Amino acid sequence: MRNSSIQVLMLLTIFFFMFLPLYDTFFNHFVGEPEETWRRTMLQQQVLYSYTAQQSYRKPHIQDESVDLRIIVIVFNRADSLLRLLGSLNVAFYFGERVVLDIWIDRSKDGQIDENTYSIASEFQFKHGVKIVHNHTFHVGIYGQWLNTWTPKSNSSEIAVILEDDLTVSPYFYKWLKIVHKKYDKLVEVNGYSLQGISIKHGIGSEGFLEAPVGNLVFLYPVIGTWGFSPNRRNWVKFRDWFEVMLHDDKFQPLVPNILPTSWYQTFIQTGKTEGMWSMWHIYHAWKTREFTLYPNFAGHLGFTVNWKESGLHYGPGLARGGKNPSYNLLTRWRLGYENLPDYPIRLDVYGNIDTED
Numbered sequence: 001m002r003n004s005s006i007q008v009l010m011l012l013t014i015f016f017f018m019f020l021p022l023y024d025t026f027f028n029h030f031v032g033e034p035e036e037t038w039r040r041t042m043l044q045q046q047v048l049y050s051y052t053a054q055q056s057y058r059k060p061h062i063q064d065e066s067v068d069l070r071i072i073v074i075v076f077n078r079a080d081s082l083l084r085l086l087g088s089l090n091v092a093f094y095f096g097e098r099v100v101l102d103i104w105i106d107r108s109k110d111g112q113i114d115e116n117t118y119s120i121a122s123e124f125q126f127k128h129g130v131k132i133v134h135n136h137t138f139h140v141g142i143y144g145q146w147l148n149t150w151t152p153k154s155n156s157s158e159i160a161v162i163l164e165d166d167l168t169v170s171p172y173f174y175k176w177l178k179i180v181h182k183k184y185d186k187l188v189e190v191n192g193y194s195l196q197g198i199s200i201k202h203g204i205g206s207e208g209f210l211e212a213p214v215g216n217l218v219f220l221y222p223v224i225g226t227w228g229f230s231p232n233r234r235n236w237v238k239f240r241d242w243f244e245v246m247l248h249d250d251k252f253q254p255l256v257p258n259i260l261p262t263s264w265y266q267t268f269i270q271t272g273k274t275e276g277m278w279s280m281w282h283i284y285h286a287w288k289t290r291e292f293t294l295y296p297n298f299a300g301h302l303g304f305t306v307n308w309k310e311s312g313l314h315y316g317p318g319l320a321r322g323g324k325n326p327s328y329n330l331l332t333r334w335r336l337g338y339e340n341l342p343d344y345p346i347r348l349d350v351y352g353n354i355d356t357e358d
Helices: 001-030 033-059 081-091 115-122 143-146 173-184 233-246 259-273 279-288
Strands: 069-074 099-105 129-133 159-166 167-169 191-196 218-221 228-231 292-297 305-307
Touching: 069 081, 069 143, 081 115, 081 167, 115 167, 143 218, 159 167, 159 173, 173 191, 173 228, 173 292, 191 233, 228 233, 233 279, 259 279
Parallel strands: 069 099, 069 159, 099 129, 191 292
Antiparallel strands: 159 228, 167 305, 191 228, 218 292
C-alpha cells in the first residue's frame, strides 16, 4: 500500500512539472496583461522576420564586371509590367558607355519561378549592353531584392539604379544620374538619388505633394524615394552593414517619430506584413545618421520615372490602378538648364518646410 502511494505521488509530481510550463504559457497568452501580450507578439513577428530576411541576406551577389552603369530590375510575377519597363530602358540614352542590365526574378514562397516573367526576361534583347537574368534560388522577398542585388567592390565607381517592375523610365534618366552622382557623391549626407518627380509629404498631419520653392532644380529630403533609386555607394554599404547587425536585435523596431511611414509599418506589424516595407529600415538609418535623398524638382512634377501602381506588395485593390494610368508625367525633353545645379541643395523636412538645422 505504501509503495502504491509513493508511485502515485511520483506520477503527480512528474505531471505537475511537465504541464506547469504549458499552463504558464496559456495563462500569459490568454489572461496576461494586454501590453505584455502585444510586446510578445511583436517580438515573435520580429524573430520570424529576422530569420527570413537573414536567409536572403547571407549571400550577397558580388558584382565583378567593370561597368559605367548597372541597371537592376527586380520582378516577381508581373510579366507585362516587366516588358513595359524593359521597353523604356531600350529607348533611353547611354552615350555608348558600358551598361549591364541585371534582371532579378524572385521565387514564390513554395519555390516557383513565374514562367511568363522568366520568358519575357530571357527573350528580351537589350540593345545597349549586357543583359543577365538572375533567378533567386529561393524566395527572398522585397528585402532580398533590394538589399542583396547590388554589392559593389570597395573600389567600384559604377553607378547603379534599382528599378521595381511597375515603373517606366525617362530617356534621360542616365544622363541625370551621371550629373547628380558627379556633383553630389562627395557630400557625406547624400545617401542616394531618387528618380521620381512626385511624392507626398511624410510628416504626420501634413498634406499635399512634396516640392521645393521655385528655382530649386533639386532638393534633399529625409525619406527615400523608391520609384527608381540610385544609391551613393559609400552610404549604401554603411546602411547594409548596419542592417545586418540590427537584424540580430529581436527587440529593435525601425520606428521614427511623427512620420507616416512609421504608422504604416506599425500597421504591418499588427497584420504580420512587415516583409513588404524594407524602406522603413532605410528611413530609420537616414534619420539616425542625418542623411538625405536627393530628388528632382521640375515644374509640373516631371520625373525620370513614373509608377503605374499595379497590384502587389505596395498597392492593394483600393490604391492600384491596374497599369492603366501612370503616377504623373515623365520627363521627355532635356533642357540645358537642368545641368546648372547648386553646390549645396536646399533641404526639406518631412512636412515639406525648408530645413535649416545643421
